[in-house]
Structures are given as structure tokens and as C-alpha cells.
Amino acid sequence: MKILVTGGAGFIGSAVVRLAIARGHQVVNLDALTYAANLANVAMVAGHPAYAFEQADIRDRAALDRILARHAPDAVMHLAAESHVDRSIDGPGDFVSTNVTGTFHLLEAARKYWTGQGKPAEFRFHHVSTDEVFGSLPPDPAVRFTEDTPYDPRSPYSASKAASDHLVRAWGETYGLPVVLSNCSNNYGPYHFPEKLIPVVILNALAGKPLPIYGTGANIRDWLYVEDHADALLLVLTQGALGRSYNIGGENERSNLDLVRTLCAILDRLHPKAAGSYADQIAFVADRPGHDARYAIDPSRIGAELGWRPSVTVEQGLERTVRWYLDNEDWWRPLLDRQGVGQRLGIKA
Known part of the structure; x- marks a missing residue:
């Protein structure tokens, strides 16, 4: 499959690219190379004969038409998005432009291409989204997001992703475009851009800086190892039912405070300080505006219909992640100079 x-x-897209190439697929990587993108993430496949790269913005309809015509893919997997909640609070326009308008242009380009090819039955448009579109959950562990949970986005980021989800479903219903959708929980793992919680904690710990935790640290997330997610995404793309959505979760709920303490314990063991624990660097900071209390995904559908389950526990995944950052300073060090990295964002509300 191409x-x-x-x-x-x-972050997630490069994990998909690496895994798809490893499994014998052909891949065309379309990326605008904005601040969070990094071609080093796919350097190990850049010379592979099954890999091609196109620098383009999904808001550039002419470029999309040209690239689809040139490469004639069998499927489109749409991961390009602005995704950092704090940045969406400071600059919501970029999120609406990329996540909503960009998805519209990609859908229209895909529809034109698919129609021009004679509407092949095997074509797929897979839209990759987030559990944040469902809003916030109560603390009851029996309550989790399902594919039927009503949408209730609370941030500019999640609202823009909810809008893009609705566009994809509408193009499936109205135009018959063969679409599948997936909504994932919080990803983590190697190549994670250093503005999200886990890489921030690891790199701040190593630098002797405070480990910032919003509010009391009681907010709960379901953590999904990125390579498990890439595996699930390829499964949904190739075997998911048309028009169907699939929730992909790690079944690893942790509060932010517990997560940071676990990271500190792993760092204490793998890279001990001269004195004390990395947990001594934990610092509670003012909470994010509109901070959702809890996310948790019920992955029953993808398990029952496609036979998928996460293979990595959060403890295993965090240790792998810490080891990767310890071993790959040449990857993350240059990223610390990129715009906004290391700054507290999302406090303008």
C-alpha cells in the first residue's frame, strides 16, 4: 500500500512513517516543517526506496492536488495539526486555520483525486484525532470515553479538532468519501517535541530546573506509548470499517503528579544526582485556563473488532522514553532553541 x-x-506522524516503511508499505511524507516538525525523526528511512518527502502546507490546495496526482497514493492518513493546548490559548487562529481549514482543503483534494481515479473501493482517508474532543470526565474510573460520547471540547485546540472530525464525517456522508477516524489518548515516547509534559520533565530534571506541575497535579490522563499508537493506526487504516471511528487508549491512567514522580524515580535509578532526588525539583505552578480534569479512553471497539490492545505499560514505556532521551541528546539539544520551547505558554486567557 502507498x-x-x-x-x-x-511526533506521532514520524512513528507511523517509520513503522509503515518497516512493514513494507510505501510512504509519501507531506509536512510543512513548522516549529514542531523535525526531519531527524525520519532520518533512518529517508534513503529508503519506498519513502518520499514533500514539503507542503495542507492549506495549500494547489500543492495538495499536485502531490496527490504525482504520487497516486492508495490511502491518506491525516495527522498534520497544531496540537499544543497552551499554544492554542495564546494563538487560537493558527489552530482554526490549520486544523479546520487545512482539513477542509485536504478533504477536497482527496475527494477530487479519488473521483478522478474512478472512486476505487480500496481507497481510504484516515483522520487521526484526539480524546480531548470529548471534554472532561468525572473521577469515577468506571466512566470512560467511548466512540458514542458526545463532543464537548473545552480549549481552542480541542474545538478545532472536533470541527475537523465533523468535516471528515460530513465528507463521508455527503460525498461518499471512504473515511475512517480514530481518537487517541495522550501519546508519549521517543522523538516527543520538548514542549509537552514528559519531555519537559525529563529535560528540566537533567538541567537542574524546576519540574512544573499545573495546579495540584491531580489532573488525570490516559497514557499511550507512541509506537503502540502507530501500530493501532495502521490497523485502523487497513482493516477498519468505513465510516467507523475507533478510540485508541493506553489503559494507563495516571495523575500528572504520579506521572512526574514515576519519571523522577526512573531518573534517580538511571541517571542519579550527586545528592537528593529529582523529585526535589517538583514545583507547582498556576493552572492552565480551562484545564480538563480527566481523560480516559475505553478501547473496547478496536479490541473487539480489530484485535488490538496496547503492548506497553506506562512504567515500561516511561523507562524506554527516559533511556531514549538520555541516549539522544544530539536530537533534543538543538530543539531547545526553537520558538516557545522552555517558556510558560497558555497564560493569556
Whole structure:
């Protein structure tokens, strides 16, 4: 299968690209190379004969038409998005422009291409989204997001992703475009851009800086190892039912405070300080505006219909992640100079 992956130089997209190439697929990586993208994420496949790269913005309809015509993919996997909640609070326009308008242009380009090819039955448009579109959950562990949970986005980021989800479903219903959707929980792992919680904690710990935790640290997230997610995404793309959505979760709920303490314990063991524990650097900071209390995904559908389950516990995944950052300073060190990295964002509300 030849897959056009949008956002393939980003965190999750690059994991998909690497895994797809390893499994014998052809991949066209379309990425605008904005601040969070990094071609080093796919350097190990850049010379592979099954890999091609196209620098383009999903808001550039002419470029999309040209790339689809040139490469004639069998499927589009759409991961390109602005995704940082704090940045969406400070600059919501970029999120509406990329996540909503960009998805519209990609859908229209895909529809034109698919129609021009004679509407092949095997074509797929897979839209990759987030559990944040469902809003916030109560603390009851029996209550989790399902595919039927009503949408209730609370941030500019989640609202823009909810809008893009609705566009994809509408193009499936109105135009018959063969779409599948997936909504994932919080990803983590190697190549994670250093503005999200886990890489921030690891790198701040190593630098002797405070480990910032919003509010009391009681907010709960379901953590999904990025390579498990890439495996699930390829499964949904190739075996998911048309028009169907699939929730992909790690079944690893942790409060932010517990997560940071676990990271500190791993660092204490793998890279001990001269004195004390990395946990001594924990610092509670003013909470994010509109901070959702809890996310948790019920992955029953993808398990029952496609036979998928996460393979990595959060403890295993965090240790792998810490080891990767310890071993790959040449990857993360240059990223610390990029715009906004290391600054507290999302406090303008």
C-alpha cells in the first residue's frame, strides 16, 4: 500500500512513517516543517526506496492536488495539526486555520483525486484525532470515553479538532468519501517535541530546573506509548470499517503528579544526582485556563473488532522514553532553541 501521511515529520506522524516503511508499505511524507516538525525523526528511512518527502502546507490546495496526482497514493492518513493546548490559548487562529481549514482543503483534494481515479473501493482517508474532543470526565474510573460520547471540547485546540472530525464525517456522508477516524489518548515516547509534559520533565530534571506541575497535579490522563499508537493506526487504516471511528487508549491512567514522580524515580535509578532526588525539583505552578480534569479512553471497539490492545505499560514505556532521551541528546539539544520551547505558554486567557 502507498500511504500519504500528513505531518509525517512530527511526533506521532514520524512513528507511523517509520513503522509503515518497516512493514513494507510505501510512504509519501507531506509536512510543512513548522516549529514542531523535525526531519531527524525520519532520518533512518529517508534513503529508503519506498519513502518520499514533500514539503507542503495542507492549506495549500494547489500543492495538495499536485502531490496527490504525482504520487497516486492508495490511502491518506491525516495527522498534520497544531496540537499544543497552551499554544492554542495564546494563538487560537493558527489552530482554526490549520486544523479546520487545512482539513477542509485536504478533504477536497482527496475527494477530487479519488473521483478522478474512478472512486476505487480500496481507497481510504484516515483522520487521526484526539480524546480531548470529548471534554472532561468525572473521577469515577468506571466512566470512560467511548466512540458514542458526545463532543464537548473545552480549549481552542480541542474545538478545532472536533470541527475537523465533523468535516471528515460530513465528507463521508455527503460525498461518499471512504473515511475512517480514530481518537487517541495522550501519546508519549521517543522523538516527543520538548514542549509537552514528559519531555519537559525529563529535560528540566537533567538541567537542574524546576519540574512544573499545573495546579495540584491531580489532573488525570490516559497514557499511550507512541509506537503502540502507530501500530493501532495502521490497523485502523487497513482493516477498519468505513465510516467507523475507533478510540485508541493506553489503559494507563495516571495523575500528572504520579506521572512526574514515576519519571523522577526512573531518573534517580538511571541517571542519579550527586545528592537528593529529582523529585526535589517538583514545583507547582498556576493552572492552565480551562484545564480538563480527566481523560480516559475505553478501547473496547478496536479490541473487539480489530484485535488490538496496547503492548506497553506506562512504567515500561516511561523507562524506554527516559533511556531514549538520555541516549539522544544530539536530537533534543538543538530543539531547545526553537520558538516557545522552555517558556510558560497558555497564560493569556
